[in-house]
Amino acid sequence: MDRQITASTCCYCGVGCGVLIEHNGERILGVSGDPAHPANFGKLCSKGSTLHLTGDVTARALYPELRLGKGLARHRSDWDSALDHAASVFAATITEHGPDSVAFYISGQLLTEDYYAFNKLARALVGTNNIDSNSRLCMSSAVVGYKRSLGADAPPCSYEDLELSDCVMIVGSNMAYAHPVLFRRLEEARSRRPQMKVVVIDPRRTDTCDLADLHLAILPGTDVALFHGILHLLLWEDWIDRDFIRDHTEGLAELKSLVRDYTPQMVSQLCGISVEQLQQCAEWIGTSSSFLSLWCMGLNQSTAGSAKNSALINLHLATGQIGRPGAGPFSLTGQPNAMGGRETGSLSNLLPGHRDAANAEHRAEVAAYWGVDQLPEKPGLTAIELFEQMANGKIKALWIACTNPAQSLPDQATVRAALQACPFVVLQEAFRTTETARFADLLLPAASWGEKEGCVTNSERRISHVRQAIAAPGDARPDWAITVDFAQRLEKYLRPGQTSLFAFDNPVQLFDEYKQLTRERDLDLSGISHALIDRLGPQQWPFPSGAVEGTTRLYVDGVFATANGRAQFIADPYRAAKEQRDARFPLTLITGRLRDQWHGMSRTGTAAQLFGHVSEAVLSLHPEELRRHRLQTGDLISLKSRRGAVIVPVASDDSVRPGQAFLPMHFGDRFLKGGANSLTLPAFDPLSKQPELKHSGVRLEPVQLSWQLFALIEGNVQQHFETLRPLCEAFSYVSLSLIGRERPALLIRAASAAAPDPHLLHDIDQCLGLNDGPVLAYDDPRRAIGKRVRIENGRITAIRLAGETLARHWLQNLWLEGRADEQLRRWLLAPLSAPPGQIDAEVIGNKTLCNCKNVSQNAVCTGIRRGLDLQGLKQELGCGTQCGSCVPEIKRLLAAQAQPQAAIS
Known part of the structure; x- marks a missing residue:
């Protein structure tokens, strides 16, 4: 075609x-x-x-699957039977236990039309506020910060402010990894305007810090103290905008009284930075003509997330740095349509059009528009509360859409127990491979990216049209269509004989109904339509009827969305993170993102290319911590918190401070036995209800896992994943990843204290295709060591090492090169298992530095040794010429090469 x-x-x-x-x-x-x-x-x-x-179709949910009892297997169903059954169960549950016995847990990856359908379903039809989104884990503290300080959940800035600011402060965000396109834009702006000052506030020294003039490596959780300390200096030095404060704000007197005690000496001690660093930061903020702040999960995912957001916004209000080019508080959204979810009211405390579910007038407005008598008054359950109530038996039926709580929520032991205990769990999902899928009593296949149509709103309030390119595979359907179909069936039980609330045939109808609920609200988008975006391009709200273009910046006139039009200074004291270091848990665990993976890896985890930079979950520790614990890079340890434990390898990393540890947040139980969130805590901010995913108390315990397994098999990686992952449950440590680009393969590392039952190895070999055919084998039963290599057409297609795995890097390299080394047979049949010759450290540590152009770290280092600079490397190798994410690492390699030469000269 x-x-x-x-x-x-x-x-x-x-x-x-x-x-x-x-x-x-x-x-x-x-x-x-x-x-x-x-x-x-x-x-x-x-x-x-x-x-x-x-787009690996083997990872997709392709048709409805239903099981008729816990412990039974799901069987293939059709849409009518599946949705009729779901409607029957929900109706019976509501009739017997009331509308608050059911709940909906949805996602910032849904489209606006999907969100709106779910919201109307929960509130207008079912009659419950038990509808929350995984945006609760992402942006809810930013929502509270904006609403308390400015009156509405409305980021006031635009992306062009990155290029116009004189002082940019990045807080709690590894922007270079989490929002690379914006970071590249900031880099380019900085290269054109070298006078721009960049401050990065982050406990770790990330790639983002490479752009910084000043890196404040504060102790985790001390952001509020830092911001109060900066404000203390702004007031002391009179680096404030008195006219703006007088004309457009209120509440400074109370805040001044609070921050008076946050002296430079006190803040220096609390935050673990020098007084000079604090003073420099305050001076740049106070004396720059434009000040822009950017933040993400480091501020939001905290038991003090709302206070952190408000304390940061206080700095903008004190300096008048809002509502003008290059200035303002600008949250960076973590999901593609978390903003759209907030607009449609898809958090338990919200209603469409930036209304509050607790506000009787707001409820009446929406009820009248929807044509129902009333909306539920009882507060809905937020994400953590929802799963707690489910564990307690209060929630009898749960509908999950486009999210993976069995990976993403903290305290996974509680979450998985709750899912197991819930009588009826529906999962509406594109990928059947997620951790949550195994808990679903009904799995409904949803359309995914490229297969559905609707709208999303990005971080700068810009609404884009998501267009369908191809049909969804199998029986998968768009999320809005599934929701509407279910709602129509449920209406027959809950509203028999009445006109349907869900007479929608396409997403355009949903959007056009929804947008009228924003008319004359702060986010008014009544003038936007799918057709208008197609004609004029993506637009920023507010965009009221009759507008000809969107709104670039908010509050340019100094009038805010509060009752009196004034912004509010918020005076919240600093409160330490919930779990502090102590004798039992002497380390602070920080979680964060990798460059090439996203969230729970349900999508990125299907692309082998995206494992090239980091292939497995590794705990990063400062070299001093490794020495203190007598550990070497690669050693396995048990990482324990008050809620659970996970076994991971360690690595030396001086980007984290002593007393801290860093673990990527992406790895759930599918890729790492137990998963990272088996450690994190469910304590949440009292206002935003956002959990403290970033900060947990942990300790390291040694493990003796002398028996190890290494396996690799190319081909249908998702099928291999499904057959091999359950077999790996027998091992104490399990890590799975993908490697290769042209020939993707599944790679498994596992370890146990003793050799497993021989029948287990036989079953693993059967899955690997190593029990017959062109297979070279060696077994040493006395030492519980075995080797298997399958060679087809002169190259390795499958490997299994059991007992010890010294040769894994050598064999993996042979596989990547597509050959079977002539030394392979001699090594395989030798009594000793070590590979021939000495394995070069570069072979062991080699990784894909530039994923876009498939350039390895070894290739970059070779080029540097030949005298190539950054531009030369770009020209010769192509690295850094597409997305640019590899550039910070390349610069560090160049700097490392220059240091010895400087010492010699």
Whole structure:
């Protein structure tokens, strides 16, 4: 078929990049950045540029699956039977236990139309406020911060402010990894305007810090003290805008009284930074003509997240740095449509159009518009509360859509027990491979990226049209269509004989109904439609009826969305994180993102290319901590918190401070036995109800796992995943990942204290195709060591090492090179298991530095040794020329090479 191009939007973070989907009408063939889209102007990060590689149909949910009792297997069903059954169960549950016995847990990856359908379903039909989103884990503290300080959940800035600011402060965000396209934009602006000051506030020294003039490596959780300390200095030095404060704000007197005690000496001690660093930061903020702050999960995911957001906004109000070019508080959204969810009211405390569920007038407005007598008054359960009540038996039926709580929520032991205990769990999901899927009594296949139509709102309030390129595979359907179909069936039980509330045939109808609920509200988007976006391009709200263009910045007139039009200074004292270091748990665990993975890896985890930079979960520790615990890089340890434990290898990393540890947040139980969130705590902010996912008390315990397994098999990786992952439960440590680009393969590392039952190894070998055929084998039963290598057409296609795995790097390298080394047979049949010769450290540590151009770290280092600078490396190897995410690492390698030469000279 002829190749076609469909303009759409990326489905990852909240930058909202435009993409051009190349397809043949049946299959997506490639993706590139849309040069016409104002969010990215054609640029994509390593994740967005590989979207076409994440369409593995073997990982997809393709048809409804239903089980009729806990412990039974699900069987294939059809849509009518599946949704009739779901409607029957929900209706019976509501009739017997009341509307608050059911709940909906949805996602910032849904489209606005999907969100609206769910919201109307829960509130107007079921009559419950028990509808919450995984945005509760992401942006809810930012919502509270904006609403308390400015009156509405409305980021006031635009992306162009990155280029116009004189002082940019990045807080609690590894922007270079989490929002790479925006970070590249900031880098380019800085190169054009070197006088721009960049401050990064982060306990770790991340790639983002490479751009910083000042890195404040504060102790985790001390942000409020830092911001109060900065304000103390702004007031002391009179670096404030008195006219703005007088004319447009209130509440400073109370805040002044609070921050008077946050002296530089006190803040220096609390935050673990020098007085000089604090003073320099305050001076740049106070004396720059434009000050922009950018933040993400480091502020939000905290028991003091709301206070952190408000304390940061206080700095903008005190200096008048809001509502003008290059200035303002600007939260960076973690999910593609978390903003759209907030607009449609899809958190338990919200209603459409930035209304509050607790406000009787707001409830009456929405009820009248929907044509129902009333909306529920009882507060709904937020994410953590929802799963706690489910564990207690209060929630009898749960509908989950487009999210993976069995990976993403903290305290996974409680979450999984709750899912297991819930009488009826529905999962509406595109990928049947998620950790949550095994708990689903009903699995409903949803359309995914490139397969559905609707709208999303990005971090700068810009609404884009998501367009469908191809049909969804199997029986998968768009989320809005599933929700509407279910709602129509449920109406027959709850509203018999009445006119349907869900007479929607397409997403355009849903959007057009929803947008009227925003009319004359702060986010008024009544003038926007799918057709208008197609004609004029993505637009920023507010965009009321009759408007000809969107709104670039908010509050330019100094009038805020509060009752009296004044912004509010918020005086919250500093409160330490819930879990502090103590004798039992002497380390602080920080969680964060990797460059090439996204959230729970349900999508990125299907693309082998995205494991090239970091292939497995590793705990990063400062070299002093390794010495203190007598550990070497690669050693396995048990990492324990008050809630659970996970076994991981350690690595030396001086980007974290002594007393701290860093673990990537992406790895759930599917990729790492137990998963990272078996450690994190469910304590949450009292206002936003957002949990403290970033900060846990942990300790290291040694493990003696002398028997190890290494396996690799190429081919259908998802099928291999499904057959091999359950067998690995017998091992204490399990890590699974993908490798390779042209020939993807599943790679398994496992370890136990003793050799497993021989029948288990036989079953693993059967799955690996190593029990017959062209297989070289060696067994030493006395030492419980065994080796298997399958060689087809002169190259390795499967490997299994059991007992010890000294040769794994050598064998993996042979596989990557597509050959079977002539030394392989001699090594395999030798009594000793070590590989021939000495394994070069570069072979062991080699990784894909540039995913876009498939450039390894070894290739970059070789080029540097030949005298190439950054531009030379770009020209010769191509690295750093596409998304640019590898550039900070390349610069560090160049700097490391220059240091010895400088010492010699």
